[in-house]
Amino acid sequence: MSHLLSIEPLTKEAFAPFGSVIEADPASARLINGGNTERFHALAEADVVGEGARVIINIFRGQPRSFPYSIAMMERHPFGSQSFSPLHDRLWLAVVAEDEGGRPGRPRVFLAGGRQGVNYGRNVWHHPLMTVDAASDFLVVDRGGPGNNLEEFFYEEPFVILDPFSKESTR
Ligand SMILES: NC(=O)N[C@@H](O)C(=O)O
Numbered sequence: 001m002s003h004l005l006s007i008e009p010l011t012k013e014a015f016a017p018f019g020s021v022i023e024a025d026p027a028s029a030r031l032i033n034g035g036n037t038e039r040f041h042a043l044a045e046a047d048v049v050g051e052g053a054r055v056i057i058n059i060f061r062g063q064p065r066s067f068p069y070s071i072a073m074m075e076r077h078p079f080g081s082q083s084f085s086p087l088h089d090r091l092w093l094a095v096v097a098e099d100e101g102g103r104p105g106r107p108r109v110f111l112a113g114g115r116q117g118v119n120y121g122r123n124v125w126h127h128p129l130m131t132v133d134a135a136s137d138f139l140v141v142d143r144g145g146p147g148n149n150l151e152e153f154f155y156e157e158p159f160v161i162l163d164p165f166s167k168e169s170t171r
């Protein structure tokens, strides 16, 4: 089995097993404020559990990853979902995996547009933030509160992502 990962476009349908895509989807649009504003309603839901759990809003400033990039580990947050919405209009990568008996399976790499965010469902395996060509800020909605909300897993052999801007890296 090759450890070279292909990159696929981020779509609501393809990402559904892992969470939601946060983008201005016309299907969710409704006019508010007397017609001045479009509200793209309920694109995702924050899911936080446990005594003292709070929904918190953060900004993550991610430094660009260099490629080829080794996916050596994945993480998940058992007590809360985690969303990433880009504040710069730049491509980025959302890397997720199905759970296979308590460990992540083969990662899937989604190329997200600069106006696409994601909400990783609670306890969904994902790789920490991956910005691509410049330091980029993301609005992050996740869980605050007591307890260890971070589980990490390290693969025996890393997977590899080629430069997303190279033609070999996409399906
Ligand atoms: N550790 C942390 O807050 N960041 C990660 O959860 C991440 O997904 O980037």
Ligand code: NI
Binding pocket: 075, 077, 082, 126, 127, 128
């Ligand atoms: Ni995370």
